[in-house]
Amino acid sequence: MPSLHRLTLEDMDAAALVHRASFDSALPRLTGLHTPAEDRAFYRSHVFESCEVWGAEREGMLIGIVAFREDWIDQLYVLPDAQGQGVGSALLKVVQAAHPVLHLWCFQRNQPARRFYELHGFHVVRETDGSGNEEREPDVLYRWERC
Numbered sequence: 001m002p003s004l005h006r007l008t009l010e011d012m013d014a015a016a017l018v019h020r021a022s023f024d025s026a027l028p029r030l031t032g033l034h035t036p037a038e039d040r041a042f043y044r045s046h047v048f049e050s051c052e053v054w055g056a057e058r059e060g061m062l063i064g065i066v067a068f069r070e071d072w073i074d075q076l077y078v079l080p081d082a083q084g085q086g087v088g089s090a091l092l093k094v095v096q097a098a099h100p101v102l103h104l105w106c107f108q109r110n111q112p113a114r115r116f117y118e119l120h121g122f123h124v125v126r127e128t129d130g131s132g133n134e135e136r137e138p139d140v141l142y143r144w145e146r147c
Contacts, residue, residue, distance in 0.1 A: 014055075051075070092120055124141070126141050
């Protein structure tokens, strides 16, 4: 099992790289939407400013991240080679222990992510046509509540 710890701004570049690698693997149609510099700027100005960010490491390498705030998971990404090994579940447990209610957005076409969230007790609140997001990609809002 990977080691989990809270990330700092020093980890920002590595976190942005995990995000991009996972995102591009899951949604290759949207590859190139942002440059690496834009990803780092987003993590610096938004993610690390508004969220608590945790990472999963294995052998000194960051392999997964979760960024969350009250009631919301903003980012949850695991490197493609580390998926299916409990990394995402371990990161999700950190958030579920901290908050009794959680929401998150997921793209409708990202079936592996949707299966993951539904397996972990999230249920669909609503689906959209994507007109409200930057990617113009249909998405789904999920909700989870602690029993």
